[in-house]
Amino acid sequence: MTEMNKTPKSGMARLVPIAVIAMAAVLGAVLLRDVISFEALRENREALLAFRNAHYAVTAAGFMALYVGIVAFSLPGATVATLTGGFLFGIFPGTVFNVGAATIGAVLIFLAARWGLGERLAARMDASEGMIKRIKAGIDANQWPMLFLIRLVPAVPFFVANLVPALVGVRLSRFATSTFLGIIPGGLVYTSVGAGLGEVFERGETPDLGIIFEPHILLPILGLCALALLPVVIRAITGRKGV
Template sequence: MNTKKMLITLAGIMGIGLFFWFDLQRFLTLEALKANRQALMDYYAAHRVATVAGFMAVYIVQTTLSLPGAAVLSLASGAIFGSIMGTVYANIAATLGATLAFLVARYLLRDAVLNKFGGKLEGINKELENRGFNYLLFLRLVPVFPFFLINLAAGLTRLPLRTFFFGTMVGIIPGGFVYVNAGASLATIESLSGIASPRVVGSFALLGLFALIPALYSKFKDRTRG
């Protein structure tokens, strides 16, 4: 690993270490969000651009470093910015963060990630390489694999960056909207687990299956030809 890659890797490790050392996760809880919602909204009313920029920066760093707190950040986006603009800001930030994580996995951490998750990622890698956009869309729509793991897995394949970017951006819209829209009615939320009901998860699964149809058809054609 050359010096530049080593410095970037060390910076990332230091960022993760500081997050847990200072227990910053305590600010990314449902209780903390409820307690600070009014202060955040007041700050947004006085400093709109700074609030949006600060929120997106935090979300991008959280996603890039695969830190906990994405659900609460999505709720915060809805609570502060409303359902529509909150979804836009959260989607852009999550997509950029995921793309940075993808690039980190591809160019900095390939060997380390393969050593740690290689066995679990083998099936995902093969499908992402062969089916591309549709399979990635399926993975984003159906909550089967953790968000961060998909970012790492995709970075270890030959999946084009553009395909990853747009597949992620489109695929996370439904799930993101559910959490952001819930955040717009923050007072009614008792727990994070209650947001994604079985009916909502089932709807995502159905969307994912529709997204997967072209990939399944292509796979079927390959087998019949073989």
């Protein structure tokens, strides 16, 4: 009887991290829309620059902690945070700060999802028959290419790319590595936009966040996507299984 009573509690406890993240995401969408915004950055830019000049290390650490929280709790403002990293720290080390913080936040939400649902769901998919099992087998056979692909394609929402791998049993090391490397191109683009915000502010304009879809930027990223899919194509032709 004792063991039977413990099982449901244990199952419910596993859902706590996901429930907290979901609640934080909803509250953040309602309460932080005007707090973490381009307008807020514009209005406080002088104070931010002054504080950075006086306390560079504290500013860098605080910025990364805020960015990790935004990603880990799926809060609004990740794009603004990336722009801020470029504005405060330049393309380098701004890109390092942005990519590093985004990766840490992604790993945290990945672990929460895997602990709450991922392990059980992956096990059920492995034990299932028919279409579900074939889908899981296809994902397992091409994990590296698919992980890089969902990071490189700009149309894939970041939180989706964080949750799906956890739900299909991807290893943490693979997820962290593919996340860090896969978000570098996009992170570099938006960090460079942020690095030029000083001139944008002076002209009273807003940054062009659609720049990543410009041909001279999008085509190289699509080239990386094609490169990521190449192993999948080769395996389909040769019939070899991936790892």
